Amino acid sequence: QDATTTPAPPASNHTTVLILGGGMAGIIAARTLHEQGIDDFVILEAKIELGGRMIPKAFGITGRQVVVEMGPNWIQGTQQGNGPANPIWELALKHNLTTVYSDLYGSITTYDFNGYNNYTDTLNDAVDTFAQATVVAGQRLHDGEVDMSLKSAYGIMGVSPRTPQEDACDYYQIDFSPSQTSWLASAWNNNFTYDPEAGGYSDDNYMSIDPRGFVYIAQAEAAEFLQSDQVIFNQTAKYIQYTEEAITVTTTDGMTISADHILCTFSAGVLQNTDVVFEPALPDWKIEAINSIEMATYTKIFLQFNETFWFPTEMGLYADKQRGRYPVWQSLDHVGFFPGSGVIFVTVTGDWSLYVEQLSTKEIQAEVMEVLRAMYPNTTIPDPVDIHVPTWASNSLYRGSYSNWGPSFVPAHSDNLRATVDDRLWFAGEATSLKYFGFLQGAYLEGQSVGTSLAACIQGKGSCQLPHTSAARNAQPYSSSLTSA
């Protein structure tokens, strides 16, 4: 099939399972169905290729281009000893992805608005404070008390960042990963990924520097089982009409496909918007769950210069008087990554991402250059030769970067996010993962888990229902609600 043209409708416009979205969750769900002997499925994807938020881009001027990642770049958590392995790490090994160990905390230079200023001790303190806060908050839940924001946990501990340098460290530890401010991030809810003792993988991060793009592992995996008539590209689902008997999906181009089951893998951000319309509307418990999870935004602003003038470390942290103003810098012109490329990028998150998305590239460049010149007051810095700014929040296929567990999102919401509606409408994606939300492994494991349940349902070997809770009560520790991935 030519993926760049509008495809003809499939020979039969009915399928047993219609998988909406060809990201990591959709691909792994399809693979799981195939492994279980079910091949009557179709993936419907709005883009012209598989991989979802895994989006590589050849960046830079002619002759000096390198492949950078707009979306995920790191395998976050690998494997400790003989413990459980991150399935993304396993995919990377299987498909020979080129990766490099990334030292986010050990290889960092700190700056403020007066230039270089070594406040790495403050950064180490911020790391310790965060770890203590999750312990304090976790204990409260075991004692039956309410969940709270990190800000509240810090307040109880008597910690309150006051200086721009403390704010920058707080930002690096909190906002840079969940992409929200500490007002929003739930204090007790620490993703399992980096905690092998709690069933996670390891605290290592490996960065993809593969010229085929990080997405290669998803596409290579799909190529092993997916037939061309099992995927429809370039079609955007608009209406999902469901009854107890069947489901029909109509695309913006008017293509109609009916199915016995639908697996919806859109991001939480897409579900929170009206880009896709469910008829009838989803039940209240589902709508509550969808809208209770945060959809964070994380924006990397890529710059290429003719020459490097910046830090020799992997990372640079900038403390502005305004918290969150172009704070986290990462050098790709680094010995392990792309030496000689002249590429550096700065990451903004949350409200700064939304702010940046409504600026022109020229305006963004002017603001970013102002910060670089503050970091290097004694250096003459030329304008970049190339700049690229991805937009996630305003993109109707994502509506943000990844989900974040805020204090008002409780485990019952997580169950309800992944629960089936009317035994036919299934949900999977990074956001439905209780343990690994936000990460690729969350999407992978949810695709696998729901694919397994779907197969059992279709083959009459298991229930067609992933149960929901009719009313979400207060937060509980993970252990009392953990039933699945």
Ligand SMILES: Cc1cc2nc3c(=O)[nH]c(=O)nc-3n(C[C@H](O)[C@H](O)[C@H](O)COP(=O)(O)OP(=O)(O)OC[C@H]3O[C@@H](n4cnc5c(N)ncnc54)[C@H](O)[C@@H]3O)c2cc1C
């Ligand atoms: C900037 C950024 C940085 C990140 N960094 C990391 C990282 O370093 N490590 C990590 O593990 N994770 C990272 N993530 C998160 C990771 O990308 C996600 O967890 C994962 O890709 C989600 O996969 P998914 O299958 O759940 O969803 P998606 O990848 O979003 O797949 C859903 C698919 O549905 C399609 N779609 C949407 N609407 C429609 C429609 N109406 N009709 C048809 N198709 C539609 C989309 O095009 C998409 O292909 C990052 C994400 C971003 C954006």
